Amino acid sequence: MYSEKVMEHFSDPKNAGTIENADGVGEVGNPVCGDMMTFYIKVNDDRLTDVKFKTFGCVAAIAVSSMVSEMAKNKTLSEAKSITKKAVAEALDGLPKEKMHCSNLGAKALAEAIDDYERKRSGEPPPAPKPSKKKGAKRHVTCSHCQERNPITAKFCMSCGEKIGD
Amino acid sequence: MKTVYMDHAAATPVPKQVIDAMLPYFDEHFGNPSTVYDMGSKVKHVIDEQRAKVAELIGAKAEEIVFTSSGAEANNLAVKGAALANRKKGNHIIISAIEHHSVLNSARFLERNDFEVTFLQVDEHGLVDPERLAHAIRPETILVSIMHANNEIGTIEPIPELSAICREREVIFHTDAVATVGNLPVDVNKLNVDLLSLSGPSLGAPKGIGALYFKRNLRLMPLIHGGIQESGRRAGTENVPAIVGLGTAAELAAEQLTHKVEKVQGLRNRLVQGVQDRIEQVIHTGHPVKRLPGHASFCIEAIEGESLIFMLSQKGIYANTGSACASKALKTSPVLVAIGIPPGFVQGSVVFTLSESNTVEEVDYVLEQLPLVVDRLRSLSPVWETRTAA
Numbered sequence: 373m374y375s376e377k378v379m380e381h382f383s384d385p386k387n388a389g390t391i392e393n394a395d396g397v398g399e400v401g402n403p404v405c406g407d408m409m410t411f412y413i414k415v416n417d418d419r420l421t422d423v424k425f426k427t428f429g430c431v432a433a434i435a436v437s438s439m440v441s442e443m444a445k446n447k448t449l450s451e452a453k454s455i456t457k458k459a460v461a462e463a464l465d466g467l468p469k470e471k472m473h474c475s476n477l478g479a480k481a482l483a484e485a486i487d488d489y490e491r492k493r494s495g496e497p498p499p500a501p502k503p504s505k506k507k508g509a510k511r512h513v514t515c516s517h518c519q520e521r522n523p524i525t526a527k528f529c530m531s532c533g534e535k536i537g538d
Numbered sequence: 539m540k541t542v543y544m545d546h547a548a549a550t551p552v553p554k555q556v557i558d559a560m561l562p563y564f565d566e567h568f569g570n571p572s573t574v575y576d577m578g579s580k581v582k583h584v585i586d587e588q589r590a591k592v593a594e595l596i597g598a599k600a601e602e603i604v605f606t607s608s609g610a611e612a613n614n615l616a617v618k619g620a621a622l623a624n625r626k627k628g629n630h631i632i633i634s635a636i637e638h639h640s641v642l643n644s645a646r647f648l649e650r651n652d653f654e655v656t657f658l659q660v661d662e663h664g665l666v667d668p669e670r671l672a673h674a675i676r677p678e679t680i681l682v683s684i685m686h687a688n689n690e691i692g693t694i695e696p697i698p699e700l701s702a703i704c705r706e707r708e709v710i711f712h713t714d715a716v717a718t719v720g721n722l723p724v725d726v727n728k729l730n731v732d733l734l735s736l737s738g739p740s741l742g743a744p745k746g747i748g749a750l751y752f753k754r755n756l757r758l759m760p761l762i763h764g765g766i767q768e769s770g771r772r773a774g775t776e777n778v779p780a781i782v783g784l785g786t787a788a789e790l791a792a793e794q795l796t797h798k799v800e801k802v803q804g805l806r807n808r809l810v811q812g813v814q815d816r817i818e819q820v821i822h823t824g825h826p827v828k829r830l831p832g833h834a835s836f837c838i839e840a841i842e843g844e845s846l847i848f849m850l851s852q853k854g855i856y857a858n859t860g861s862a863c864a865s866k867a868l869k870t871s872p873v874l875v876a877i878g879i880p881p882g883f884v885q886g887s888v889v890f891t892l893s894e895s896n897t898v899e900e901v902d903y904v905l906e907q908l909p910l911v912v913d914r915l916r917s918l919s920p921v922w923e924t925r926t927a928a
Contacts, residue, residue, distance in 0.1 A: 382845070383852060388918050399920070406842060406861065406870070406885045410920040427922035429884075430844040430861070439791060466771070528656050 375465035378435040387441035389424045398484025409481040432471035436478035539854045542900045547891035559786040563779040581681035588785025595788040597725035603770045609716035609737025610640035612750040616712040616733040617644040622759035629679030632656045635876040663825040664693035690873045691824030692833030701730040720791045747780035755758040793834040798894045802832030812905040832892035837883040841915040849911045860887040
């Protein structure tokens with residue numbers, strides 16, 4: 373299902389690790405959804421002199437992280453920011469359709485690291501943590517009989533069998 | 539590089555004896571069993587012999603077996619067939635929260651067609667509580683479907699206790715025994731069930747064959763309409779070679795079962811103990827004792843299952859995972875969610891299903907390689923880093 377290029381980067385990821393005293397750090401995803409990436413960058417004269425990453429995720433997520441780090445190294449900040457998910461996927465000789473979001477995640481984590489660097493330089497305060505997305509909050513409904521959490525689509529409680537919304 | 543195959547729940551090799559028994563039915567005895575002349579009636583007779591062999595393996599009568607294309611079809615026929623045929627008696631069915639997709643989605647289909655479905659929660663080991671079932675049964679309940687054993691966590695459900703409740707309340711009881719038939723002694727009388735699904739590949743028959751046991755006189759609505767093959771319960775010309783494969787495999791399974799259970803249980807225990815000794819932060823999922831003999835399942839913290847499976851396969855080790863990334867739907871396994879595996883562990887699922895062909899050396903090879911692969915992935919994982927720093 374994966375290209376040789378993907379397997380190459382998965383088996384031997386480039387630039388895996390962290391950078392102490394990184395100039396910028398970008399983190400996307402969370403372990404619950406199955407993918408999490410952290411990118412670390414070192415910047416000198418508007419250029420990315422070093423890029424490292426740590427990734428929790430599938431084969432595609434690890435290969436994407438490795439590829440993004442390779443593509444970004446020694447690029448100017450604006451060049452690095454313009455790396456698209458499409459470009460990453462193409463550089464990996466394609467990704468399975470259901471894994472395309474992984475390439476998005478890689479590009480996003482790098483962009484966040486650059487944003488973090490730029491904010492630090494301009495002395496801007498870090499953005500307030502975003503309020504949790506509606507998605508997470510509305511996926512469950514609590515049974516009024518036994519307080520069991522049920523999927524939002526449930527008509528009857530998975531625990532006690534009573535009608536939801538009674 | 540050596541190959542260590544430990545994904546027997548996904549597929550098993552077909553034994554030579556089974557293949558040899560099947561071959562004549564492709565060319566030499568190719569007749570259509572529905573024809574009246576001897577070329578056909580001989581084949582019809584062979585099908586009935588196979589039916590008797592499958593019946594014998596599970597303590598049933600030959601006329602209580604209908605051949606299907608798979609375990610999934612058997613589950614569909616059981617759940618939809620029994621619900622639709624008994625619609626006049628009621629419209630409520632109960633299944634457990636950890637059923638196979640073929641039961642779960644059959645129930646969801648019925649839900650969209652004016653049936654009501656209760657999904658019974660399980661405990662942290664994946665067990666269905668008989669009291670909870672008794673509480674969920676209503677006057678309009680017509681069918682309960684609870685699997686004999688779960689393929690993802692290996693837990694064996696207390697079927698006799700659950701079916702006794704249904705018997706008393708006059709509710710039809712179905713069990714999906716795809717994971718158990720061929721791996722454990724299964725007897726429909728001891729289990730006291732009305733319907734039981736089994737799958738050919740679980741016992742060494744080729745893919746594309748399964749069977750449903752139904753208690754005599756139980757009404758079933760066919761899903762495939764047409765001729766009167768399988769006593770009108772499933773139309774379509776019979777897959778004769780595969781049926782012969784299933785019959786032969788059933789016969790072999792019956793002979794080898796005791797030996798197989800003992801052997802794979804020993805190997806499994808060695809694997810489980812070894813993994814727990816060598817890897818920190820690992821959960822042995824499912825019930826510690828009431829589980830399939832050759833089944834070892836774990837959730838390993840801070841790594842993702844698909845990566846783990848690929849990296850193991852590069853070492854020649856073949857296993858399976860319930861991780862979200864490995865599923866095309868990218869959804870976290872409902873089974874692991876139902877048993878309450880914590881978020882940091884739930885994606886790191888790995889399942890080993892052993893057979894009697896596996897060896898102690900193979901188990902030791904897995905025990906040598908798995909910790910290395912886990913360390914490698916953890917060294918890449920920001921989750922593990924945060925955890926160890928904390």
